[in-house]
Amino acid sequence: MTTSTVHHRSSTSGAAAGGLVTFAGVMLFIAGVLDLFRGIMAIANDDIYVSTPNYVFKFDLTSWGWIQLVLGVIAIGVSLGLFSRATWARVVAVGIAGLLIIANFLSIPYYPVWSLTLIALYAFVIWALCTVPRER
Numbered sequence: 001m002t003t004s005t006v007h008h009r010s011s012t013s014g015a016a017a018g019g020l021v022t023f024a025g026v027m028l029f030i031a032g033v034l035d036l037f038r039g040i041m042a043i044a045n046d047d048i049y050v051s052t053p054n055y056v057f058k059f060d061l062t063s064w065g066w067i068q069l070v071l072g073v074i075a076i077g078v079s080l081g082l083f084s085r086a087t088w089a090r091v092v093a094v095g096i097a098g099l100l101i102i103a104n105f106l107s108i109p110y111y112p113v114w115s116l117t118l119i120a121l122y123a124f125v126i127w128a129l130c131t132v133p134r135e136r
Helices: 009-046 061-083 087-106 112-131
Strands: none
Touching: 009 061, 009 087, 009 112, 061 087, 087 112
């Protein structure tokens, strides 16, 4: 006589996974909107940011504004994909959040508190998306 065991995913595991993806989607959306506004601020008025003449990664603030604006729009679009639980959105969201962490790290001298806040938000997004088990 042979016994077979059937493994079922518990509903609490599925609910927790869905909750983490929703959390990541909301955080990515909020941080993307903040980066979008930050990009608009830098493009519209360069005087908002502190100038640091001896910074190693010196860029024109208008170019930083365009970088932040484009990455913020992409983050918002990917966050909408996360709400539909698309696998592609999870992969792209981790990549975009990583790029945005690097972009915010490079802009720390221009706006330190804002940059560190967004780095923390994007780190939470990466954590939430990487701890969720893969759906079959």
